[in-house]
Amino acid sequence: MTLFSLARKNMKNNFINYFLYFGSMIFSILIYFVFVSLKYDQTAQSAMADSAKINTAFSGASVVLLIFVAIFIGYSNSFFTRKRKKEVGLYALLGLRNKQIGRMLFYENFLMSLFALTIGIGLGSFLTKWFVQLLMKLMGYDVIAKFAISSSAIVNTAIVFLIIALFNSIQGYLLIYRFKLIDLFRADAEGEQEPKTSIQVALLSVLMIGCGYWIALQDIGKSKIWGTLGMGTTALLILILVVIGTYFLFSTLTLTLLKLSMKNKKRYWKGIRLIGRSQLFYRIRGNARTLTIIAVLSATTLTAVGTAYSLYYNSRSMSELMSPNSYMFIANSPNQAQKVQDVISANTNHKVNYHLSVPAIQIDADTSNIMSGSRSTKRTFTLISSESFNKLAAVHKKKDTLSLTGNETVILIPFYKEGQSPDYLGKSIKLLTGHKGETITFSGLKPYTLLNVEITFSTLVVSDELFASLAKKMKPLQLETYGISNDTKAEELTTDIEQLLPRSEEMPSLSSFYRDYSQGLQSSGLLIYMAGFLGLVFLAATGSMIYFKQLTEANADKGRYQILHKIGVNKKEIKRSIAKQVAFIFALPLFAGIAHCSVALSVLSSVLQRNLTVPVLICISVYSLIYFVYYLFTVQSYYKIVVTQPK
Structure with a gap:
């Protein structure tokens, strides 16, 4: 039997152990191939007006994916080291030279990578059409993608992943030179020492994570920490506190809690519970680094996907806020x-819900009483009368009505945030209408606008008397506002209107809800597409990492469970013990990642002034469901290993 045949036989016999790793590699190659193919797809390029920026976005995502996959593959190979030590030692004992064993491992790793690359590119070529169609749908384009195979994308993907495969195959070749023969046979026989616990470090972990959360949840506009350190430094500080705190949480606090639970003799000695808890207690510190990486990756994935989906989910409401007409x-x-x-x-495709002609005055004002810290205290405002406001409020189904007198004014601010926006109430500004000017006082504030922001300045509502007086000095503009039905599908009508209005570089001639909505949908759709697939790759990788780690421990525990079975413990009890032990390992990084993600997205919710509960819960639910599938698969594989009788 040649070394090549032996490597192929090893792959076949150990395929179940490599299944998730192999599947994760295929999925990563598939997504990378799709991202690269989009740069060459004619349907996508012709449909997307801003294709250059989109190509840049996909190129950046491809690089991120590539770096992560390279790290993941290398990290995954290290998990197989302990499992292969005995096998390698046996080959050496049978007379194979180190060079021959190294070549066999090289062939094995390279064949697996080549096999995954072939399947990944094949699936990618077949599914690219559907992925392009999905992207077009998310971005609001009504086009049909054509089936096409990009030779450039195939070459690009093949070169990149063959280099990664070659690098990892060389690592496999060098494996044999790292250990002595006696070390290889005693890999699973090394004793496990009782890990030390520290109450001080356990409390420090809680304190560090708590401090990170506390800083993150501060009002950015009012917080002295954010103001003193700046955005970048504060974000880095939060990241350091949370990551180190998470590591201490897994390596020390979890050990402390397990040790305290073991003191309850009544529960600890019940059934075979002591076996599962003892194994967790002795191995949790060894898993701490892996669990920390998985928790951080889970938090990063959930935050990225949650942010992208939240923007996509709220794209209509954000457009309505900016362009209510x-x-x-x-x-x-x-x-x-x-x-x-x-x-x-x-x-005939759109019904006119309302049409109002609104007189408005654009005027400069001295805002030194409000913006004293600013270099420039001169701002331009758009003024409308209280009568016009009430008419607009009625067609927009707002319950607000204004009855202003004298020099009272109400400002409309769609993105008002207390602590960050200027404090208007009770303060005055001077309208620059002539030599003396006109002083007006803010008597109210509305956190929305009734005029499209794109072609108006900050809107002030003044009394009818004051507006009429100002209209004599300054000729009002005539703002034409329309509300139509089915405005998210108004591309054709919007194009027809744009052709009638002259274009100006200083200010757009037309503001339309459809343009704002479609642009927001394009950007958020692109984000959710990239974040979704990258998130799935990260999830597949993190799930595989726990899977590898648990299989390694399953092989080490095989003899112990077989002894338990011989002395009368049935397989059902063994499987229940395994399920609880594996659930603990899976749950720790998931709950930590969800907690970190929730804090990050609560900050985003505050910045966007939007309730992100629904999109965030959807993302967390989908992520947890897929994660749970990995857990079930790991339990089943673990159980098969430990109950298999020796031949």
């Missing part, structure tokens, strides 16, 4: 306004 434009002449009205009325 389906269309709004400044009418330069009655003839122009009539032409736009005729185009909208002639379109």
Whole structure:
């Protein structure tokens, strides 16, 4: 039998042990191939107007994926080292030279990588059309992708992953030179010493994570820590505190709690519970680094996917906040306004819900009383009368009505945040209308706007009397506002209206809800697409890492469980013990990752001023479900190993 045949036979016999690793590699190659293919896909390039930026985004995501996969593959190979020591030692005892054994391991690793690369590229070539179609759907494009195989993407993927495969195969070749023969046979026979616990370090872990959470949850606008250290330094400090705290949590606090639970003799000595808890107690510190990495990766994945999905989920509400009217434009002449009205009325796909002509005045003001710390205290505002506000509020189904007198004013701010936005109430500004100006006082604030932000400045509502007085000095602009049905599908109508209005570099001639919505959908759809697939790759990798670690321990525990079975412990009890032990290992990084993610997304929720509970819960549920599948598979594989009778 040649070394090549022996390597192939080893792959076949150990395939069940390598299954998740092999599957994760295939999935990683598949996603990388799809990302690269999108740069060459004609359907995607022709549909997306901003294809250059999208290509850059996918190239960046591909690099991130590539780095992670390279680390994951190398890290995964290290898990097999302990399991292969006895096998390698046996080959050496039978007379094979180190060079021959190294070549066999080289062939084995390279064949597996080549096999995964072939399947990954094959599946990618077949599924790329559907992935392109999914991207187009998420970004709001109504196009049909064509089946096409990109030779450039195949070459790119093959070269990159063959280099990774070659590197890891060389590592396998060098494995034999790292250990002495006696060490190889005693790999699983090394005694396990009782790990030491420290109450001080356990409390320190809680304190560090608590401090990280406390800093993260501070109001960024008011917090002295954020203000003193700056955004970058504060974020880095939070990351360091949470990561180190998580490591101490797994390596010390968990040990302390396990040791305390073992003092309850009544529960500890019940059934074979002492076996599972003892194994956890003696091995948890050895797993601490792996669990910390998985917790951080889980938190990163959930945060990235949760952020992307939250933006996608809220894309309509964000667009409505910026552009409450389906269309709004400044009418330069009655003839122009009539032409736009005729185009909208002639379109049978959209019903006109309302049409209002709103007189508005754009005026500069001295805001030194409000923005004293700013270099420039001169700002431009858009003024409308309280009568116009009430009409707009009615068509937008707002219950607010204003009745202002004298020089009272109310400001409309769609993204108002207490502590970060200026304090307006009770303060005055001077409208620069002439030599003396006109002083107005803020009597109220509304955290929304009724005019599209794109072609207006900060909106002030003033009394009808004051507006009429100012209109005599400054000619008002005529703002035409429309509300139509099915405005998310108004691409054709929007294009027709844009052709009627002159374009200006200083200010857009038209503000439309559809353009804001479609642009937001494109960017958030692209983000959720990339974050979703990268998240799945990260999840597959983290699940595989725990799987490898547990299989390594299963082989070490095989003799102990077989002794238990011989002395009368049935297989059902053994499987229950295994399930509890593996559940503990799986649950620790998952719960820690969810906790870290929840804090990060609560900060995002505060910044965006949006309730992200629903999209975040959906992401966490899907992630946990897939994670649970890995847990079930690991329990089943662990059980098969420990109950297999020696031949």
